[in-house]
Amino acid sequence: xxxxxxxxxxxxxxxxxxxxxxxxxxxxxxxxxxxxxxxxxxxxxxxxxxxxxxxxxxxxxxxxxxxxxxxxxxxxxxxxxxxxxxxxxxxxxxxxxxxxxxxxxxxxxxxxxxxxxxxxxxxxxxxxxxxxxxxxxxxxxxxxxxxxxxxxxxxxxxxxxxxxxxxxxxxxxxxxxxxxxxxxxxxxxxxxxxxxxxxxxxxxxxxxxxxxxxxxxxxxxxxxxxxxxxxxxxxxxxxxxxxxxxxxxxxxxxxxxxxxxxxxxxxxxxxxxxxxxxxxxxxxxxxxxxxxxxxxxxxxxxxxxxxxxxxxxxxxxxxxxxxxxxxxxxxxxxxxxxxxxxxxxxxxxxxxxxxxxxxxxxxxxxxxxxxxxxxxxxxxxxxxxxxxxxxxxxxxxxxxxxxxxxxxxxxxxxxxxxxxxxxxxxxxxxxxxxxxxxxxxxxxxxxxxxxxxx
Numbered sequence: 001x002x003x004x005x006x007x008x009x010x011x012x013x014x015x016x017x018x019x020x021x022x023x024x025x026x027x028x029x030x031x032x033x034x035x036x037x038x039x040x041x042x043x044x045x046x047x048x049x050x051x052x053x054x055x056x057x058x059x060x061x062x063x064x065x066x067x068x069x070x071x072x073x074x075x076x077x078x079x080x081x082x083x084x085x086x087x088x089x090x091x092x093x094x095x096x097x098x099x100x101x102x103x104x105x106x107x108x109x110x111x112x113x114x115x116x117x118x119x120x121x122x123x124x125x126x127x128x129x130x131x132x133x134x135x136x137x138x139x140x141x142x143x144x145x146x147x148x149x150x151x152x153x154x155x156x157x158x159x160x161x162x163x164x165x166x167x168x169x170x171x172x173x174x175x176x177x178x179x180x181x182x183x184x185x186x187x188x189x190x191x192x193x194x195x196x197x198x199x200x201x202x203x204x205x206x207x208x209x210x211x212x213x214x215x216x217x218x219x220x221x222x223x224x225x226x227x228x229x230x231x232x233x234x235x236x237x238x239x240x241x242x243x244x245x246x247x248x249x250x251x252x253x254x255x256x257x258x259x260x261x262x263x264x265x266x267x268x269x270x271x272x273x274x275x276x277x278x279x280x281x282x283x284x285x286x287x288x289x290x291x292x293x294x295x296x297x298x299x300x301x302x303x304x305x306x307x308x309x310x311x312x313x314x315x316x317x318x319x320x321x322x323x324x325x326x327x328x329x330x331x332x333x334x335x336x337x338x339x340x341x342x343x344x345x346x347x348x349x350x351x352x353x354x355x356x357x358x359x360x361x362x363x364x365x366x367x368x369x370x371x372x373x374x375x376x377x378x379x380x381x382x383x384x385x386x387x388x389x390x391x392x393x394x395x396x397x398x399x400x401x402x403x404x405x406x407x408x409x410x411x412x413x414x415x416x417x418x419x420x421x422x423x424x425x426x427x428x429x430x431x432x433x434x435x436x437x438x439x440x441x442x443x444x445x446x447x448x449x450x451x452x453x454x
Contacts, residue, residue: 027094031078054072055098059076059078104122111313172199178200233295236248241289265355315329317353326344354386
């Protein structure tokens with residue numbers, strides 16, 4: 001493991017229009033080795049602009065987020081694939097390095113599941129939301145989420161987890177092609193490209209089945225709900241210890257990567273009271289605590305919003321839902337976990353969010369389907385209120401993202417010809433010889449007075 005730190009400082013910043021105590025550090029925790037994860041960068045910037053000392057677990061010193069000016073320290077570590085006791089030991093080692101309890105913000109399912117199931121070992125050293133221990137794993141699992149929805153009578157697509165290729169073919173024939181294929185436990189697999197696919201033929205299903213078996217994560221099939229303009233929605237919220245949700249925001253997924261089946265590449269804040277009440281009611285019934293990101297699709301056949309995915313962690317596009325005073329789900333989590341009131345205005349309706357690394361690619365797919373014109377895309381790009389990577393006050397991550405995307409486009413054909421998978425090299429936080437401390441200073445948020453280092 002390689003670690004770089006700077007001495008902490010105390011400052012006051014505006015959070016939702018109210019002065020906030022930002023002396024407690026925060027750690028943006030990531031298990032998934034994905035250097036292009038823009039949600040973690042958004043969390044670093046959101047808390048860093050408040051004046052919070054922010055540390056982040058990164059898989060590479062050349063990860064774009066690792067070069068944010070708002071990052072106080074970085075921990076080069078890949079917990080994925082490690083035994084639970086080694087991960088716990090690594091987090092306790094990290095707590096020693098920081099020197100005081102810190103707020104943990106998980107950015108992927110694996111991190112959220114681990115914190116819920118090993119909370120007793122970490123409480124006192126870290127501050128984090130504590131949902132019922134088995135709940136994050138239950139809602140993150142595709143088939144277990146479907147069973148939970150059935151128990152609660154919450155609308156969701158028909159789905160099944162076949163035990164054989166023959167069962168998969170029979171289920172697909174029953175649902176009708178196309179069908180949606182997902183890894184049953186995506187956090188257990190590095191095969192990110194297999195996470196969600198729309199399968200149109202039996203031969204494609206056979207290929208997906210074999211690939212899923214190689215990933216050892218299992219395959220789940222889901223009924224395909226016809227997509228159309230205004231049908232893809234998402235909900236972001238933060239639930240406190242009493243499962244009260246504030247903020248609670250709804251938005252439209254105008255474009256996704258891959259098209260109609262993946263992460264949001266362009267979305268808008270669109271208030272939807274029916275959907276908000278439906279989602280917050282579900283969180284309350286589950287006694288859920290923490291940040292949640294739900295994907296739903298409006299089924300035009302029966303007029304119901306059906307739950308496709310429940311992510312028990314930060315959603316990558318969470319910065320879309322930022323109020324005029326700066327409140328978002330990450331700041332809400334920080335304030336609540338440090339014992340401060342969560343105050344601030346709701347986001348402005350119509351606010352938009354674009355992921356520059358994916359939206360130009362997915363726009364081509366929508367254009368080929370006759371669903372997007374060049375002028376409409378250019379107008380959306382120029383008018384985006386928030387972008388995943390570009391920020392005038394923090395340019396280095398955007399520059400590195402461009403370099404990495406360019407290199408990925410050039411190197412992928414070479415890797416395919418050689419048959420070599422793209423993999424990073426994991427570092428081990430539990431090896432003291434791998435720890436290096438480097439003094440430095442994170443950027444001070446605008447308007448924050450200089451303070452003496454503590």
